[in-house]
Amino acid sequence: MDDDIADDDAAPSLNAPSDLTAEYAEGAVVLNWTDNSDNEDGFYIYREYVTAGEKEFEKIGEVGADVTTYVDEDFSCDNDANYYVTAFAGTDESDPSNTASPGLVICAPSDLTAEYTEFGVELNWTDNSEIEDGFYIYREYADKEFVNVGTVGPNITTFVDDTFECDREATYHVVAFVGEVESEPTGDVDTGLVVCAPTNLSVDAYYGDTLEDIDIELFWDDNSEIEDGYRIEMLVPDKQDWEELVTLPADSTSYSYTIDCGDYVKDAQYRV
Known part of the structure; x- marks a missing residue:
């Protein structure tokens, strides 16, 4: 009972x-x-x-x-x-459930920055992992998919994308990897719109119709297909700031002007 x-x-x-x-x-x-x-x-x-x-x-x-x-x-x-x-x-x-695992989780890199330079887009990030085999760098042009554009070894925290195409804007992120396992990506960073810069600037100066005038001519190569125009700036010796000389419309590749001999500055610098 x-x-x-x-x-x-x-x-x-x-x-x-x-x-x-x-x-x-x-x-x-x-x-x-x-x-x-x-x-x-x-x-x-x-x-x-x-x-x-x-x-x-x-x-x-x-x-x-x-x-x-x-x-x-x-x-x-x-x-x-x-x-x-x-x-x-x-x-x-109760008895335990089945066992589950997220798999190997690699500490993701962080603090990614992207800066356009004359050599390409320079990327820098923080390495938060102690076990990575290296890092993959991914790039996405607008309305495209992310593609792998480079690989660096362990403990390396910088990469220059010299295949970046100007007149475009790109987004980047970086992941750490061990074998075939990848970490979560860094936050995405954008380059902003990078306009193809003019090149091969040359400056000629010679006397005008009279010996009292100096004619100055500037020539350059137009490498962009999207520019709104060009701004010509001049730096005079003993001055620290560039001064705007003129603004020109798109597709311009030259500019000339005349000054009095007394106003001519031999060592002036120009940029477009």
């Missing part, structure tokens, strides 16, 4: 959760599972790091009844980890 009473009063068994998944996103591991019990007080979440060699599960959190997701914000990148979840009611605990 006592045995029958004990059986009747025994707490119903807890069904183990199932279908556990683990996905790394935005600096945390997101866990989702199926709740197969209708009498749990909540769920315990367990984690073991694989890469670090700990190989021992520890409880890292718990959620209430009927909750089927958990975000592990304390996960350390440059690691792989295994997770499982159990249901609990009081001091009773």
